[in-house]
Amino acid sequence: MPRTASDVRDLYAGLIRLHVLHHAAREPIYGLAMMEELTRHGYKLSPGTLYPLLHGLEKKGYLKSTMERDGRSGRRVYRITAVGRRALSAGKVKVRELFGELFEDQEHN
Template sequence: MVASNAIYSGLIRLHILHHASKEPIFGLGIIEELGRHGYRLSAGTLYPLLHGLEREGYLRSFEKRKGRHARRLYKVTSKGRQALREAKSRVRELFAELFEDE
C-alpha cells in the first residue's frame, strides 16, 4: 500500500518553502518539481496549499505578465524563511530517529 499525499503534506509544504526561498515558483512548475520526487499532485491539491501558505504569511504572491499572458508567482517571506530554518532542525532530529536502526 502506498501512503497518500496527506501523510506527506507537511513535507510537501516544506519542499514548496524550500524552492520558494531559492526563486519565485509557480503552480505548474512546482507540480512538475514534486512529480520528479514521486509526488502526484493535482492543481486542485496544490493551489489550496499555496493559498494556505500565503494566508499564513509564509509565501507572498505576485503577478508577472509576459505579453498577454500572466502568471502568479510565489516567493517566501521572512516568516517563511524563519519557519523553514526551524523546520530543517526539527526534521533533521526526527529523521535521525526514524533511521537510527538502519
C-alpha cells in the same frame, strides 16, 4: 498501509509544504513548475491540491504572491517571506531530528 492516494498525500503534506518553501527560498516559484518538481519526487499533485496548498502558505504569511505578465498571459508567482524563511529553518531542524530517529535503527545494523 494507507488505503488511498489521498491518505498518502495527507501523510506527506507537511514535507511537501517544506519542500515548496525550500524552492521558494531559492527563487520565485509558480504552480506548474512546482507540480513538475514534485512529480520528479513521486508526488503527483493536481492543481486542485497544489493551489490551495500555495494559498494556505500565503494566508499563513510564509509566501507572498504577485501576478506577473508575459505578453497576454500571466501567472501568479510566489516568493518566500521572512516568516517563511524562519519557518523553513525551524522545519529543517525538526525534520533532521525526526529523520535521524527514524533511521537510527538502520545505522546500528
